[in-house]
Amino acid sequence: xxxxxxxxxxxxxxxxxxxxxxxRDLRISPAVTSTRxxxxxxxxSVRLFQRTTRNLTPTEQxxxxxxxxxxxxxxxxxxxxxxxxxxxxxxxxxxxxxxxxVGRRLIAPQVPAFLKHYPEVSVRLRxxxxxxxxxxxGLDLAFFLGEPEDSTLRIRKIADVDRVxxxxxxxxxxxxxxxxxxxxxxxNHECLNLRFPGATEFQWRLxxxxxxxxxxxxxxxESDDGDVLTDWALGGHGIAMKPVFEVADHLRxxxxxxxxxxTPPVPIQMACLFTHRRRQDPxxxxxxxxxxxxxxxxxxxx
Numbered sequence: 001x002x003x004x005x006x007x008x009x010x011x012x013x014x015x016x017x018x019x020x021x022x023x024r025d026l027r028i029s030p031a032v033t034s035t036r037x038x039x040x041x042x043x044x045s046v047r048l049f050q051r052t053t054r055n056l057t058p059t060e061q062x063x064x065x066x067x068x069x070x071x072x073x074x075x076x077x078x079x080x081x082x083x084x085x086x087x088x089x090x091x092x093x094x095x096x097x098x099x100x101x102v103g104r105r106l107i108a109p110q111v112p113a114f115l116k117h118y119p120e121v122s123v124r125l126r127x128x129x130x131x132x133x134x135x136x137x138g139l140d141l142a143f144f145l146g147e148p149e150d151s152t153l154r155i156r157k158i159a160d161v162d163r164v165x166x167x168x169x170x171x172x173x174x175x176x177x178x179x180x181x182x183x184x185x186x187x188n189h190e191c192l193n194l195r196f197p198g199a200t201e202f203q204w205r206l207x208x209x210x211x212x213x214x215x216x217x218x219x220x221x222e223s224d225d226g227d228v229l230t231d232w233a234l235g236g237h238g239i240a241m242k243p244v245f246e247v248a249d250h251l252r253x254x255x256x257x258x259x260x261x262x263t264p265p266v267p268i269q270m271a272c273l274f275t276h277r278r279r280q281d282p283x284x285x286x287x288x289x290x291x292x293x294x295x296x297x298x299x300x301x302x
Contacts, residue, residue, distance in 0.1 A: 003043070004076065007069050009036040010048060014058055014066045015138035025124065077281055090283035091120035097134075098143040101226045101246045102270070103127035106295040107143060114290050121283050129194065129224050134275055140284045142273045145243065156272045158292050159299050162244045163265035165204075166256040170236035178239070181206040181215040181263040190238035191219035192229045204241055206263040213263075241265050245299050270299070 012022040013033065023033040041048050048062035058066065077092070098107045103125060111123050126132070132142050134153065148155055171190075178184050181204065184191065193202040202222075203214040221232055230247060233240040234255055240247075250256040272288055 003040075004073075006036040006040040006043075007072060009033055010040055011066065011069050011073060012138065013037060013049070013056070014062065014069075015136065018056060089120060090118050090286060092283060093122045093124055094141070094283050094287055095124045095126070095137075095139045096141045096143070096287070097126040097128065097132045097137070097139050099129050099145060099226065100127050101129075101230075101243065102143055102145065104227070105246060106298060107291060110291045110294050113294075114287060117290070118283070118286065121287075123287070129226050134273060140274065140281065141288060143270070144273060145268050145270055147269065148271070148273055153273045153275060156274070156288060156292070158270045158272060159296055160267040161270045161299055162267050163241055164244050164247065164251070164258050165206075165239055165241050165260045165265060166233060166247055166251065167239045167259050168234055168236040168256060169254065171233075171238065172257065172259070174236070178260045179262050180260055181208065181213065184217060184239070184260060185215060189217075189219075190221065191217035192232050192238040192240040193217070193219055193222040194226055194229060195222045195224045205266045206260070207266050208263050212266050243268065 009022060009026060009028070012025055013019055016022050016025060019033045019037070020030050023030045026033070037048065044061075044065070046061040046065075047059050048065060050057050050059055096107070104127065108125060108127075111125065115121060115123065126137075126139070132139060134140075134142055143158075145161065165184075175189060176187060178187055178189055183189075184204075191202065191204070202217050202219075204217050205212055205214050207213075219238055221229075221238055223229060223232075226242070226246070229240045230242060230250075232238060233242075233247075234250065239259055244251075247256055251258065272292070274284060274288075
């Protein structure tokens, strides 16, 4: 096994916090993962991780080595790009994150076509509605809806995405049709809320005659999975605020109907985040260009 393979394995174990998770990610067995870490530790004559039956934590030496190991791997990518026409024939793993709805409906459908163009690239797509950390999770790109919290990251805007407040006809027959954000509050409508880590209250930003306004909404239903909210709305359990592209088919068939039309949601930004160094990786740039060029049309036609 090459020393470089051992370094790559160490970096993924460090970032994922687990030998087994790193092995699955790299498509190697737990035994191979453990062997590579052991070889690296023997070569360096230090312990890189403290191991117990339940936890795997980096030692001080492991934390120091990680910073240098990442730089080594990035330097190798740059060196390869200088001697190989990597833009025409990129290779290696690309780690991409996206919200569940965006990932399932917009990003994932583009991956097979991208890999057909670039057969030596593999895409590791992570779908989650929680906020992700590109650096600590070893991600190349992260698609998202909203505003980024980390100002040190680079951002490439894709589009302003229209959203809609919607509910099933059954819910409206039972609870009445709210015409505005004020009626959502005054009539105590059941609002279906997307839970983010650390959120203490839910506010929907709606467009009023006086401009955008935040409405503090309440409801008994909340989830960290946006598709669960859609399912609840379809089941007649409440009102959801959704990107139009996620519920366009349900709106066309009448399974969901738009509510509070006097105060529609303010559009939300869709963008892609990356670090400065990741942007220099040709396969990251190619993937962004490929996907963004295709999903822009989908969003506009929703």
